[in-house]
Amino acid sequence: MEFNLTESIQILGKTPYVISDILKDLPDTWIKTNEGGDTWSPYDIVGHLVHGEKTDWISRTLIILSEVTDKTFEPFDRFAQFKNSKGKTLDKLLNEFCQLRSENLQKLKAFKIDEQALMKTGVHPEFGPVTLKQLLSAWVVHDLGHINQITRVMAKNYKIEAGPWPKYLAVLQDKL
Amino acid sequence: MEFNLTESIQILGKTPYVISDILKDLPDTWIKTNEGGDTWSPYDIVGHLVHGEKTDWISRTLIILSEVTDKTFEPFDRFAQFKNSKGKTLDKLLNEFCQLRSENLQKLKAFKIDEQALMKTGVHPEFGPVTLKQLLSAWVVHDLGHINQITRVMAKNYKIEAGPWPKYLAVLQDKL
Numbered sequence: 001m002e003f004n005l006t007e008s009i010q011i012l013g014k015t016p017y018v019i020s021d022i023l024k025d026l027p028d029t030w031i032k033t034n035e036g037g038d039t040w041s042p043y044d045i046v047g048h049l050v051h052g053e054k055t056d057w058i059s060r061t062l063i064i065l066s067e068v069t070d071k072t073f074e075p076f077d078r079f080a081q082f083k084n085s086k087g088k089t090l091d092k093l094l095n096e097f098c099q100l101r102s103e104n105l106q107k108l109k110a111f112k113i114d115e116q117a118l119m120k121t122g123v124h125p126e127f128g129p130v131t132l133k134q135l136l137s138a139w140v141v142h143d144l145g146h147i148n149q150i151t152r153v154m155a156k157n158y159k160i161e162a163g164p165w166p167k168y169l170a171v172l173q174d175k176l
Numbered sequence: 177m178e179f180n181l182t183e184s185i186q187i188l189g190k191t192p193y194v195i196s197d198i199l200k201d202l203p204d205t206w207i208k209t210n211e212g213g214d215t216w217s218p219y220d221i222v223g224h225l226v227h228g229e230k231t232d233w234i235s236r237t238l239i240i241l242s243e244v245t246d247k248t249f250e251p252f253d254r255f256a257q258f259k260n261s262k263g264k265t266l267d268k269l270l271n272e273f274c275q276l277r278s279e280n281l282q283k284l285k286a287f288k289i290d291e292q293a294l295m296k297t298g299v300h301p302e303f304g305p306v307t308l309k310q311l312l313s314a315w316v317v318h319d320l321g322h323i324n325q326i327t328r329v330m331a332k333n334y335k336i337e338a339g340p341w342p343k344y345l346a347v348l349q350d351k352l
Contacts (some may be wrong), residue, residue, distance in 0.1 A: 001205060001333040004224070011206075011330075021194045022323070026186065028348040029177060066231055127340040134339030141338050145347035148324050154187075155320040157177040158334050163310030164303040171321035 015143040016098040042150045046093045047081025053100035057139045064122040064132045072123040189318040190273040218326045222269045223257025229276035233315045240308045242297040248299040
């Protein structure tokens with residue numbers, strides 16, 4: 001499938017509502033349980049998405065569309081949420097995510113991005129030159145990937161209780 | 177985690193809204209694209225969930241809680257949606273799913289299921305004896321598994337467009 005800006009904005013706009021629908025009003029056992037070890041709970045994932053709104057996707061879009069000479073992105077901190085979410089309820093994080101996402105999509109629309117702008121590049125600290133189109137596609141996949149992860153983490157809570165069924169429940173066999 | 181009926185009903189009640197939020201108003205390219213071969217598109221998955229409401233989870237709960245001597249479940253038809261969804265829009269299927277799920281959860285609540293009832297058994301055509309607790313746990317995992325599948329199927333649409341990012345987007349490496 002080819003990248004489509006309008007459809008991408010539509011999907012990105014849905015994510016905070018989808019994740020709120022999944023998690024809202026559930027007890028902490030469902031929100032704070034992870035897949036073991038240093039894996040992430042749904043609560044950790046929402047914190048990670050909040051941090052992405054503050055430092056990742058739109059900041060990198062801005063760099064690509066700017067006229068600065070050094071277009072190297074700041075490395076993204078994948079563990080920032082463990083510090084930044086401290087003391088915040090899930091509701092607070094979800095509201096923050098909704099608000100920031102809405103503001104960021106307004107900014108994205110205001111750029112009036114055309115085909116030419118989509119081919120502009122920035123420099124990823126690891127990948128090297130990447131286009132705006134690749135960055136925005138990755139943003140969409142990243143959102144869907146974290147909804148995917150939240151449902152997998154939750155599903156695993158009933159792996160034992162489901163008795164013989166896990167054989168036919170592929171989500172329980174997925175790797176991390 | 178131990179099975180909890182109230183929490184399970186809460187999660188089961190969310191699913192139609194979560195899936196509607198993800199899919200509503202998206203163009204057919206996102207709704208009808210699958211992972212290749214005979215895999216399922218989001219549209220196929222919603223049809224499968226509708227069929228499950230009609231013939232699977234509540235029907236099997238009824239058998240377990242009934243006084244009939246032969247408590248063997250009917251085998252579930254995993255391909256019924258390819259016939260039953262024909263000619264139906266996604267919106268129609270989503271409305272049907274919402275409606276049936278709501279009715280089925282009303283029935284589930286009306287059974288006034290206690291700890292003793294949760295240990296009652298029925299006979300799965302392949303697994304043999306299974307408890308009501310295992311059936312209801314599997315229902316929750318099954319829901320989460322299909323939200324998981326829908327987001328994975330959608331994410332793969334941008335696998336090429338995301339350029340070098342798929343290396344860090346685990347959802348694109350997941351097996352079917």
